[in-house]
Amino acid sequence: MIDPFVACILSILLLSLLGLPIGHAMIASSILYLMLAGLDMGTAAEQLLNGMFSSYILLAVPLFILAAELMNSGSLTLRLLTFCNAIVGRFPGGLALVNVVQSIIFAGMSGSAIADAAGTGKMMQRMMTEGGKYPPAFAAALTAASAVIGPIIPPSIPMVIYALVSDASIGYLFLAGVVPGLIMGLGQATIILTTAKRRNFPIEPPVPLRALPRITVTAFPALMMPVVLLGGIYGGVTTPTEAAAVAALYALLASALLYRSVSWSSLYDALQSSGRTTASIGMLIAGALVFNYVVTVENIPTSLSRFLAEFDLTATGFLLAVNVILLSLGCLLEGTTILLVIVPVFIPTAQALGIDMVHFGVICVVNIMIGLITPPYGLLLFVMTSISGQPLRAIAREVMPFLITMLASLLLITLVPGLVLWLPRLLGYTG
Template identity: 40%
Template sequence: MGQASLLLFGSFALLMALGVPIAFAIGAAAALTFLLFMNFDQSMFIVAQQMASGLDSFTLLAIPFFILAGNIMNSGGMARRLVDFAQILASPLPGSLAHVNVIANMLFGSISGSAVAAAAAVGGVMAPIQKREGYDPAFAATVNITSCPTGLLIPPSNTFIVYSLITGGTSVGALFLAGYLPGILMGLGIMLVAGIVARRKNYAPAPRPTWTDARTATLNAILPLGLIVVIMGGIIGGVFTAAEASGIAVLYTLFVTLVWYREIGIRDLPKILVESAVTTSIVLMLIGASIAMSRVMAFGQIPQAIAEVMLGISDNPTVILLVITMVLLFVGTFMDMTPALLIFTPIFLPVVKQIGVDPVHFGVIMTFNLCIGICTPPVGSALFVGCSVGGVPITRVLRPILPFFAVMISTGLIVTFMPWLSLALPRYFLGY
């Protein structure tokens, strides 16, 4: 086990340091470690076989369809309508445009399932408005960056689909429902910090909207928000699975943007399809390589050995969960969410099962802690996108973003040690 662990993680770290793309680094590390147990030809065959067979899952069909639905929404004007609706909700609050950004990210992220798409779409709409109203661009970008991960918790979430695959069939519907309250809690925490900063900077509330404006914004948001009702209502009611719901999401968004709003045309679809195919190929390549790495870890009994070591240090659930949280926060800083989830779930899941942590709750813990990493340098995708659309260099947001990180970590700890936040909705609606 010691040799296997050293070779697997050592070669992976070395390849990453050399700038090898992460999917290739994962696959190469898995192949090298298999050489401890078999010859070269067998090692290459097993890695290729595991990458192919690992993607042979009906559940994974949800990922390309949700990605496509998100790209259609990103191009079809839904973000702007959700921003208008969020302005109605947040207008009485000090620094209302910051709260609009948070609420719109929660809404758009929950519909598209992508934090980066939310940061780009909502940030692109909000940045010029906030600049015109005199908001500090660094503050505006910080709010956008730290609020977009809420869409990874509030369903539909591709992260939960991947987690379900890794754990061998944890209910996707239960995971989707489990993400609502933690995602909302994260959003409220961001709004709390944004409100405090807004008061210090004397950002006034927006003028109260007229009844006509409120009615118009609400009516325009009904169709985008209706997608949440269709997807979650169908899954909870047992009408369709998560994979089938993703197909429904594509048809729904096509109808809304192509037929109803007419903000995209038939000529725009090839570009959207190509972008979706490229994104899907990247995600599935990461999943396939990570499944091969998971197989070599299982072959070398690495998760069992790590579980024994951790339980040997302490059998106190609080201590173990704190250690896991610190590891996930550290890993999320240097690794993208999908490979981190695929690599570390098989390692930590046996440990938390032995201390009585529910797999659905642990999926929320994993997602919550890892999604903080997409806002941090050096590889935070949301950080780069948020700074780009906000027109500010990364160096300008590093200081103002610290209080937001503090509240994200604090709310993460609340979710970790209050499992009812994750399990209340699955138990109520699904009898989980």
């Protein structure tokens, strides 16, 4: 008779290949495992309900998604782009630099790479390609690469999910992502500046200095959103989940009252879109909660810890091995699935080796974000293929220099934990 766990894994693979969403596949296959193992199949519902309804932290996910949708439906995004162009558009490859800078700023509002690419990505693609300024494939590749920064700089939906499985502090995880995100942004900007002359990237007409105050004032409400959000968390006024609610409300009020750019129709569309996205992520989380029970019953984390102990890995060696595994899986699997199913298996070993859970969380999130632009199945590459109309092969070729730079950034933050933990420790973290 086939082993129940093997049957469960084969069932997940088969159902996924047949087109069933991975969340549904994990739930169905976990029930199959319980049946074959002679366990109570009602345990699947118990694990799902306990995990979904006892985790207050999960409320932050739909609220951050809603905040991003409200920004895109209003004119906050356009005003941010105008502000970024006024600051860096005058340099070689100006619009390409605008793409990177706006992703860094937008990162402080949405927490989602897909929201960044789908929101500002459409506008940046149009702005960069009109008049033949930039090759369409390059514009699409840069937009995908810069969107990766979004979930690394706070707020971050992947970090919220990592906090769910690791019990690490969301506030300190958010802080820990700031420096790595800026390092990645600096690397992307460096590539643009070094290739601008070789590829004849245009310089945008400089915005007169006298116009900067007016542009800044116009964009000020949008620029204040990260301040309101993060100030509430680190000032002790709100929890991260409450801050997500404040971010959504702030985006609505700024778009509707200050900019008067939200209609009832666009508000309905934003609510509907965020609802669909939340339902998709929710089913994935539900499936992972049930499957993680199967993994626990099979004692997989302990078995993996014993297996790795045989190699006598140091903490650094373990982190490098995790990087290789997560980067490989990121080429094939969706990031949330990796966070919910694969990462929890590594956590006991990381703790046994004395690895800081905040540092480990940032490394995991960066790995998963890099997977979004890693061929053959990088999700952001598919998003930009749809937006730009360019073939996947062309976009994948253009994204390679940015991918190499991000891999170098990942290696740096892996080997130098102080880069990740400096800001959290500055604000009271004792890990």
